[in-house]
Amino acid sequence: MSSRREFLGHAARAVASxxxxxxxxxxxxxxxxxxxxxxxxLTIDGATLVTSTLGLDGAPILVVRDGAARFHALSMxxxxxxxxxxxxxxxxxxxxxxxxxxxxxxxxxxxxxxxPLARYAVEYHRWTKRLTLRVDA
Amino acid sequence: xxxxxxxxxxxTAMVVAILAIVGSPARAQDHGGRSSxxxxxxxxSGDVSIIDxxxxxxxxxxxxxxxxxxxxxxxxGDVLYVTRIVHRPDGRPTGTGELVAIDPGTRQxxxxxxxxxxxxxxxxxxxxxxxxxxxxxxxYVDVFDPAQRALIDSVNVGTGPHDIEVSRxxxxxxxxxxxxxxxxxxxxxxxxxxxxIPFGANVRPIALSHDETRLYVQLSQYYGFVVADARTGxxxxxxxxxxxxxxxxxxxxxxxxxxxxxxxxxGRYLIANGSMTDLIGIYALPDLRLxxxxxxxxxxxxxxLSADGRRAFISxxxxxxxxxxxxxxxxxxxxVKVGRYPQRMTSVxxxx
Numbered sequence: 001m002s003s004r005r006e007f008l009g010h011a012a013r014a015v016a017s018x019x020x021x022x023x024x025x026x027x028x029x030x031x032x033x034x035x036x037x038x039x040x041x042l043t044i045d046g047a048t049l050v051t052s053t054l055g056l057d058g059a060p061i062l063v064v065r066d067g068a069a070r071f072h073a074l075s076m077x078x079x080x081x082x083x084x085x086x087x088x089x090x091x092x093x094x095x096x097x098x099x100x101x102x103x104x105x106x107x108x109x110x111x112x113x114x115x116p117l118a119r120y121a122v123e124y125h126r127w128t129k130r131l132t133l134r135v136d137a
Numbered sequence: 138x139x140x141x142x143x144x145x146x147x148x149t150a151m152v153v154a155i156l157a158i159v160g161s162p163a164r165a166q167d168h169g170g171r172s173s174x175x176x177x178x179x180x181x182s183g184d185v186s187i188i189d190x191x192x193x194x195x196x197x198x199x200x201x202x203x204x205x206x207x208x209x210x211x212x213x214g215d216v217l218y219v220t221r222i223v224h225r226p227d228g229r230p231t232g233t234g235e236l237v238a239i240d241p242g243t244r245q246x247x248x249x250x251x252x253x254x255x256x257x258x259x260x261x262x263x264x265x266x267x268x269x270x271x272x273x274x275x276x277y278v279d280v281f282d283p284a285q286r287a288l289i290d291s292v293n294v295g296t297g298p299h300d301i302e303v304s305r306x307x308x309x310x311x312x313x314x315x316x317x318x319x320x321x322x323x324x325x326x327x328x329x330x331x332x333x334i335p336f337g338a339n340v341r342p343i344a345l346s347h348d349e350t351r352l353y354v355q356l357s358q359y360y361g362f363v364v365a366d367a368r369t370g371x372x373x374x375x376x377x378x379x380x381x382x383x384x385x386x387x388x389x390x391x392x393x394x395x396x397x398x399x400x401x402x403x404g405r406y407l408i409a410n411g412s413m414t415d416l417i418g419i420y421a422l423p424d425l426r427l428x429x430x431x432x433x434x435x436x437x438x439x440x441x442l443s444a445d446g447r448r449a450f451i452s453x454x455x456x457x458x459x460x461x462x463x464x465x466x467x468x469x470x471x472x473v474k475v476g477r478y479p480q481r482m483t484s485v486x487x488x489x
Contacts (some may be wrong), residue, residue: 057229057231057232058231058233058253059274071160075228077230079228079229080208080230081230081255081273082230082231082232082273082274083273083297084316096315096316097299097315097392098392101140115227115228118229
């Protein structure tokens, strides 16, 4: 009997947990932006690609591999006047229009830009070599 | 350093009148029954200052919204066109722009057109029927019909179109590429590209000679300007700008080394800003002999001429003021405080 009671107790907790998870999910707002891309071509550190699909701000996204499973994803739109930035050279991203510079985290290191590049949260799927880019609500 | 025939010292520049913004409108003096005004676009205060070109006083301010980028009067002087880079509340560009039309008589915004892409400079055809806007985030020039208040065409000119000028006969449009290294020339009747003139570096402001034979071009990270044959595209000369006395050219130049170049109304002189060195060079045409260097405010960005052609106005975006240069004496005769980060300007003679 005790085993039956334990089973029922476990079952009840499992249902409660599932309900709680379901409840959480139902209340979580969908991300403002989410896209999963193939990054299998980024085989070495420092390799970059520019997405063909546009990001949340209407600009392509610059993706930089910075380690075995470490990636940066940044808007290519310079925060000064909106010119597309160039892919990084030795870790520095430069805007060709007025010379603003950013690091791989998108932080501005030289003006005239006063704001960092917009960043995307990334999630790397090691087995499929795909990267999910996301902006949460 | 060749300072030319009539150099003006820093000390002289410091004693010129510094005119504060005045609230009460001062009436422009009569020039053939017209008032000569200069409209100054202030990028960071989102407005346009109106300078009386005779008294050198600010006589009004027109709010236009954040980040205006260029302002050009229609040849008839009845409309001012402003390009505006639209930003989000967090300060980042939206990747969109606006063309804003202003009635200079009423000093009110008449209409606005929103469009995709980040605009930079603009030009108006001599007949006033077309407004050309460069879209620096893209590779095209948008063509607007102001009568319809509509975008009617886009001309693919190459990566990052920036400054733009229409020939005096209205037949040809010249576009400098800030993310490219060419000036692209297109036919205004067909909107088809005629030729590309390579300059080897990112192209900044351009000036076309009145007879359309010469193109004077400022480049990123070059302290000077380049002269090309506007028809053949052949590079004829590189003209280094003079450094201030005692200063040496730095090893690394800022991207925006020089910004602002214009030919006087009589076609006799070229005025080029040394943005890095806070001076202007005045060159006699056609031999490009330096006749004067004149210290101005900080980071001079644009050159415009008074309607009578006697004075040049230089916007100093680093010191939020405008230098007034008398072209006969080649001296700074006034410095006028305007809005924040003044960049481009245009000159209008209005009926009184």
